[in-house]
Structures are given as structure tokens and as C-alpha cells.
Amino acid sequence: MKKAFVAALLILTAMPLLIGVAALPPHGDPDTPVHTHISARYLEEGREEAGADNIVTGVLLNYRGLDTAGEVTVIFTALMAGLAVLISHKKQPEGDAAYDAAEAAAEDAPVRAPVSPVVSFVVRLLAPFIALFAVYVIVNGHVTPGGGFQGGAILGALFIALTIVLGRERTRTLMPRLAQPWMQGAALLTFVGVGIVGGALTGYFLGFPADASLHLARKLMMLVLEAGIGLGGAAVFATLFLQMEAE
Amino acid sequence: MISAVDIRNAVTVVLAAVGALFFLIGTIGLVRLPDFYARTHAATKCDTVGAGSLLLALAVFNGVDVSTLKIIALAGLVLLSSPTIGHALARAAHRTGVAPWQARKGRTS
Amino acid sequence: MSAVFDIMLLVFLIVTALAVARAKDLLGAAILFSSYSLMMCLLWQHRGAPDVAMTEAAVGAGITTVLFLVAIGRTTRREK
Numbered sequence: 001m002k003k004a005f006v007a008a009l010l011i012l013t014a015m016p017l018l019i020g021v022a023a024l025p026p027h028g029d030p031d032t033p034v035h036t037h038i039s040a041r042y043l044e045e046g047r048e049e050a051g052a053d054n055i056v057t058g059v060l061l062n063y064r065g066l067d068t069a070g071e072v073t074v075i076f077t078a079l080m081a082g083l084a085v086l087i088s089h090k091k092q093p094e095g096d097a098a099y100d101a102a103e104a105a106a107e108d109a110p111v112r113a114p115v116s117p118v119v120s121f122v123v124r125l126l127a128p129f130i131a132l133f134a135v136y137v138i139v140n141g142h143v144t145p146g147g148g149f150q151g152g153a154i155l156g157a158l159f160i161a162l163t164i165v166l167g168r169e170r171t172r173t174l175m176p177r178l179a180q181p182w183m184q185g186a187a188l189l190t191f192v193g194v195g196i197v198g199g200a201l202t203g204y205f206l207g208f209p210a211d212a213s214l215h216l217a218r219k220l221m222m223l224v225l226e227a228g229i230g231l232g233g234a235a236v237f238a239t240l241f242l243q244m245e246a247e
Numbered sequence: 248m249i250s251a252v253d254i255r256n257a258v259t260v261v262l263a264a265v266g267a268l269f270f271l272i273g274t275i276g277l278v279r280l281p282d283f284y285a286r287t288h289a290a291t292k293c294d295t296v297g298a299g300s301l302l303l304a305l306a307v308f309n310g311v312d313v314s315t316l317k318i319i320a321l322a323g324l325v326l327l328s329s330p331t332i333g334h335a336l337a338r339a340a341h342r343t344g345v346a347p348w349q350a351r352k353g354r355t356s
Numbered sequence: 357m358s359a360v361f362d363i364m365l366l367v368f369l370i371v372t373a374l375a376v377a378r379a380k381d382l383l384g385a386a387i388l389f390s391s392y393s394l395m396m397c398l399l400w401q402h403r404g405a406p407d408v409a410m411t412e413a414a415v416g417a418g419i420t421t422v423l424f425l426v427a428i429g430r431t432t433r434r435e436k
Contacts, residue, residue, distance in 0.1 A: 056407045116338050122331040126324070137410070145406035153414035160422055237419050244426045 049210065051218030053143045060147070061222050065206040069195070072187040072229065079184060079236045086243045115165050123165045130158045138230040139223065148187070148226040152233025159238040168242065175238060183235035190228025194221050259308040266301035269293055282348030283340050291333030298325045362402060369395045380435045386424035393417040 025032045042055055042063065050058030060068050134154040141147030163171045175183060182189070195206040198221065202209055208218050273293020280286045302322040309315045372392040379385035393416030400409035 054407075116335055119331055119335050122327055126327065146410055147407065150407070150410040150414050153411065153419055157414065157418045157422070160419070237423075240423060241426065244423065244430065 048212075051208070051215060052141075052222055054141060054145065054147075056145070057141050057147050057222070057226075061225050062208050062218075065191075065195075065208075065225075068229075069188075069191040069206065072191055072232065075233070075236060076185060076188050079239060082240055083243060120165045123161050127158060127162060130154065130161075134158060134230070134234075138226050141226050142219070142222065148229025149233055151226075152230040153237065155230060155234035156237030156241075159234060160241045163238075163241065163245075168245075175235065180235070180239070183231060184239055185232065186235060187229045187232025190225055190232070194225050194228075197221065255307060255310070259304045262300045262304035262307060266297045266299070266304060269297035269300070273297060283345050284337055284347055287333055287336050287340070291329055294329040294332075295326060298322075298329070358402070362399070365395055365399045365402065369399065381433065382428050382435055383425070383433050386421055386428060389424070390417050390421040393420070 029035070042050075042059055046055045046058045046063075047053055050062035052058040052062070134151045136151075137146035137154060138148055138151030141151070159171060159174065162174075191206070198207040198209075199205045201207065201214070201217070208221060270293050273289050276289025277286050277293070280289055299322050302318050302325065306315045306318040306322070309318065369392065372388050372395060376385050376388045376392060379388060393412055397409045397412040397417060400406075400412055
């Protein structure tokens, strides 16, 4: 009975979806609204207008900058929610004592098998190259596929690998305590900052100056945005990992 | 008359064939070998030599180019990381007490 | 040829998705989910969206797997 109900529910859900998919225009059809409405403009003038050779970056940060700001807010909120869940179940003293208590708890954690020297060596050997690649992905997001989100994820993964290999004592210096909240909110803060600068230049929040003479300013604003997203993303992943590992 | 392009193509084909062969053998080993250690061994071979020589084939086929440098860097990364992963897996298994397969006891897994 | 590749990837995608849903071993499910992300990444790349493919590879196959593993390490490995 229950199985029949589930099957019926599945079929009922799948039918409209499949009908909807079947009604979609063929892939690459030039007459669809996607291709006739606004894409052409992006593709023809995007490079000059948005200030990025990679059109995807141009659309993400310039034309649809506000949407990306919203996305960044969502990620930040998710981090806050995750932290709230992770921290709330243990009673902690306030302020500095809380931090010390968490650190002490982390040090008292059951001793694990020591990290293999081979793994440690290879991670330490590759770390500078991974960091270089992450920065390349962030900065070169203008020209080639990539950008803040991708590079930030690579940076975060590097931080996690280093923390596993070297221990949190050594990597703590990479994310000093005072800088932590600023790093976690870096993406959002950058968007607000650049948005206000854009507002001063154009009159719209997150507006990018359109004059040809301000080409450099456009590029700079995008670079700052990318760097902020990268740093913020990396900090979000690193914080989540550290909080989940603490204990 | 054998031209340089022919030689390059031949080298590419040989390297790619070696890579594909190693992937095939490694995958068969992954399915057929009896215990965790042996399977890790097979999988590591297939990643290291298979992916390495496929990447080298691509590099040779591409000729002298910036992309070739990137492919060679990738091959170096694979050559470094894949054996490390195999080592880490086997070590973790050993430390958590996964017993190696022994012929006399029959199938343990 | 291109369509064949797409179909192969899609079949793999569906198989891994079903396997994740059916797996009782959460560690196995996390690894399977990582391979699901890898398939998705290849599919994005093949459909001409390298930006999304990079995100999928870095976030989906990389970091979420690590976070899943940490979460499993702190809870239990078996689904109850």
C-alpha cells in the first residue's frame, strides 16, 4: 500500500517534469528568448561594457552584481547558521575564556595516529603551488573560467589539508583570531564597499561606471570583488571545518 | 618517408595505449583482487601510470606550447599525489586493523 | 559521439545518485556523492560551462566531501 502510494507520487511528480522537459526548445535553438533577448548584447558588448574578457565573470559581477551579492549573503548566513548549530550544544564560558576553552578541548581530543610523514611532505611540497593556483584562479577569473568562488574553494581546501597535516596550532596563524570575523564576512563587506564606491561613481548601488575612460576603475572594482569573494569563501570553509573538528 | 609528425603521432598512440592498458588492468584489479590492500595497489597503479602516460601522450600530441607546460605540470601533480593517496589509504587501513587477505584462510572479505 | 558521451555521463550520474540514496554506509555514501559531483563536473564541462564545472569540482567533489567525512567522524558511520 505504502509502496504503491510512493510509486504513484513519484509518477505524479515525474510526469509534469518530463512533459515540461519535452516542451523545451531544442538545445542551441537560436530563436529562444534566451538567445534573442539579452544574451546577444552580453556577448557583443560585454567585454567592453563589463570590463572582463570572461563574459561569465562580467555577467556575474557587473550585470548581475546584485544577485551575486545576494548569493554571498546566503553563503554567509549559512555559515552563521552552521556555527550556531555547532556551538550551541556545548556550554561555553564567555569571551576570551571561551576561545581558550575551545582550544584546550581541541588539544585534549583523543590522540589520533600521527600524520604519515609521506603525506605531510607531499602536502607541504605542494602547498605553495596550490596557493599560487588558487590566486591565479581568483585573479585570472577575468580572462579564463574561474573566479572568486572557485579560487576560494581551492584556498579553503588547501587550508583544510594544511590543518590536517600540520595541526591547528600551526595554521592558526593563517587565520588570526582578531581577523576571523572580518575574513568570514570578507565577501559581504567587499560587496558593500565596492557597492558604495560604485554608488559614488554612478549613483546606483553596485553600479559600474560605463565610460570608456574609467575602464581601469571597472577592472579594479571587479578584481577587488573577486579577491573579497575568494577570501570570504576560503574563510567560510575553513571556519566550518575548524568548528566541526573542534572537540 | 617518415616525417616528424608521423613520429609524434606514433609516440602519442603508444603512450595513450599504455595509459589505457594500465587503466584497464587497474580496473580489473580493483574488481577482482581479494582484499583492501591489493585493491588499493591496483587502483594506485592505474592512476599513476595510466593517467600519467595519458597526460604525457597529450603533451606530446600538443607539441611545444603553453598548454603543454600545463599538461606536464598536471602529470607531475598526478605522479606526486596518486602514490601519496595510495600510501595514506593503506596506512590508515593498517592502523585501523584491516587484516590482509591470506590464501589459507580462504575468503575473508 | 558527443551525445554518446553525454548519455554515458548521465547514466553514471543516475546510477551514483541512486547508490547514494540506497547506501546504508554513510562513509560509502559520502564517497559516492563525491563521484556524483565528479560526473556532474564533467557534464558541466562537456556542456560548455567551465566556470560551473570548476565550482562543482572544487566545492562538490572537494570540500563538501571533507566536511561530510568530518561530520561522519563526529557521529556514526551507519545509518540507523
